[in-house]
Amino acid sequence: MKKLSNKAKNEIIQIATAIVIALLITLVVLFLTSDEPIYAFNKLLTAPLTNMRYFGNVLELMVPLAFAGISASLLFRSGLFNMGGEGIFYISGIVATVLATKHLGNSMVHSTIVILGASIFGGLIACISGFFKAKYNANELVTSLMLNNILFGVGFYILKSKLKDMSVTGVASEQYLETAKLQVLIPKTNVTTGFILLIVVTIIIWLIYKKTKLGYTIKMTGINKEFAKYSGMSFFALTMIVHFMSGFIAGMGSSVHLMSMYDRFTWSALPGYGFDGCLVAMLGKNHPIGAFVAAFGLSYLRTGSDIMARNTDVPVEMIAIVEMTLVLLITADFVVKYLKRKKAIEGGSTNE
Amino acid sequence: MNQEYILELKDIAKVYDNGVVANKKISVGFRKGEIHAIVGENGAGKSTLMKIIFGLEKPTSGQILYDGKEVTFASPLDSIAIGIGMVHQHFMLVPSFTVLQNIVLGDEPTRFSFIDSRKSKKKAEELAKQYNFQLSMDEKVENLSVGMKQKVEILKLLYKGAKVLILDEPTAVLTPQETEQLFVELKKFKESGHTIIFISHKLNEVKEISDRISVIRKGELISTHNTNEVSLESISELMIGRRIEYEYSHIKKEIKDKKITLKMENVTLESGKIRLLDDINLIAKSGEILGVVGVEGNGQSELVEVLFGYKKPTTGTIDVNGTSLLNKKIKDIRDQAKVAYIPEDRMRQGIADTASIAENMISSFYDAKEFNHKMFMNHKAINKLSESLIDSYSVVCQSKDTEIGSLSGGNIQKVVVARECYANPELLIAEQPTRGVDVGSASFIHERLIELRNNNKALVLLSADLGEALAVSDKIIVMYEGQIVGFFKELSGVTESELGLYMLGIKQQEKKEIERAMYEEA
8 A cells, every 4th residue: 555655645746846837937927927926926826715706716617627527537547538528518518508498397307307418418429439439449539529520510500590599699599497507505606516416426436446347447448458458358348438428427517517607508619628628637647536626726726817817917818828837747747657658568578 | 990790789788768678788790791680589689689770779888880980870760871771570651652652752852842753763663673673663552462562661771772671570471472582582682782681580581591690589699600500400499598497297187087178170360361370270178288389470379369369260160168269259258268368478468567466466357246246346355365366376566556567577477377377267378478487486387387287177388488388288289380280299208309390390290190199189
């Protein structure tokens, strides 16, 4: 056990270092561009804690990020580089909108139908890339990125031609029924029962990883596909299951987000949560609890930067510097690990 | 300055970052206008050495001299520039380009900054004519046969002015006729002053084509000989080295109720025109270890691949205790037919290196009832088994949670053997079970295999170590060019050199004879 906790410790140290470096770079940029760098930096870091409404913003924004992150981490952990969360967030949002604008029962029942419908649809859509990967070994990165655009095109067409509310200007669906929306947990914020659902999903996925055959298969396949095959694990079945689960969670994230924060569906572009999910999954080291924490951190930074932008001369885009530095530092580590393993395998067959 | 050699290596050593020593102080010279063969077992370090010469890997220490001057290569571009070219085992061609486009790729002659295809075509055609290559320059490479593709590869190097050609296992993918033709061409290059470095473990080919032979074993250059002064047998001995004497007859129990476990009938595996397995008929009985020997690349790995469901044989049937293995998934071969397998390359197939020992210990039966209750895996049972196997196999490690990749080769192999034996198979396929393993672990592993035999299970042992094969097996078959050319049901009088004659195709038993002997036994 000692060895394992050391490994975890190393990873935490490494991520902490990445965050510190990213913040230092931010500080330097602030000094170069802003008239009040210390004030701005202070706002960025502490503002979300100053009142409950701000903190509520952090929590409500982290929900879609965490769902997207867990969705992506499932795929990454199995060694699949699928970035299709983006399109699934969009199309599942459309499905949720269709269901949420129809009378389908009282509060609890209706919102359950909306979320389940969007989740199952998301899972099935994800299986498209999964199937091509499993059956024909088509690169899942390519198919999923292509699928994002297709799903957006189809979804946007449905929004404009079928769902659009003619009484409002701009592209927006009809209003969601109150019964479809999720119940607010913290007053004056949009933190809803969706947050509880997120905690439940995080724990379930964690249990799957830690305790079940499926989790074991995912881990072994992710580490060494050849070994998984040799052990008798079915790559086809695993790829399909993991894709379905991933799409299911992405669809859930999308519908929970919409039913917590929105009155109508108004996305006229891909929402960006799918890609943010990849970032969150990487920051969280493909672990559900890691993703949960990473989503919180990212959401905290974004909320902080938003408040900073409103109070100082620094634009909100500033936060992109922090995020990109983090991505760079953490993916760089991926590269090192990959190289090490590749060398070890090539060398390993040559000699002892 | 020693101008005897066009290319000379001095004390080349290569240690990989993970501490693996691939080459130890290798010094060898290549003369102008010679065919110089490099031979060695798989994993001896031939490929690493060639990668260093070609600039794909940097040596940890040592010098490379070309034409008497020291050179360093940052990448293959540098080595190509001074005249060293390599034909890889797997061709580096663009399938959708024409022959000509592939040949000139990266070095296109231009005219007003457009590719001057007329000029390049003329130059390429001249070269092809000079060496009598029958190639149509406008044919797309994807439409060519393997042998033709190889010609394109060679022509590509000549076009770029290569003086030294490295050929990595060039005949592995060729039919006998294509091989013959290749040899004629290689001799032409030699005559025109090119140096050819020929890597192979097919000794008879090496003997036929080369002028000199260098033997590499365990990363070291053992010796260099003029080909006409050495025999195949002595080279094969040099390749393998002095063996440790194993002796196990005292622990082999007499088994009474043997039965036929594995039955392969008329199994053939074709890849293109080549027959990798040619009408294999064999029987393996319980309570016996059937050794399979042969020079690498004569069908042994393919035999394992069809047995364990990696490849589907072109024709023939395979039964284990009456269950057909054809069209079965690996899972079913493991669970229904009760076949287990110790793979040759443990790092690639046998383990998940960053997972724990415990996780690697149960991978072959992770879904057995024993290790699961309902939804969750039974970690208590898994840990208990792991600890007891670590203990009984004396795996040296901190604990069952240690990352398996951090263990030594011998200890990793013990985990693999422990796992596959614990699966309690009816048939165990052991492929090079002690390769790269220290002597102590090796005899420990042998004893475990024999223990399984004593429990009246069937084993198939593939080994490049003839000493091991003779000591551990009860019977031995020899494979040569995808066929079974020898069957020894009694090993007491059989020597390694006797086996060697069959392995090299010098001696062969009558096919009918072998089959009769095998069935008679049954």
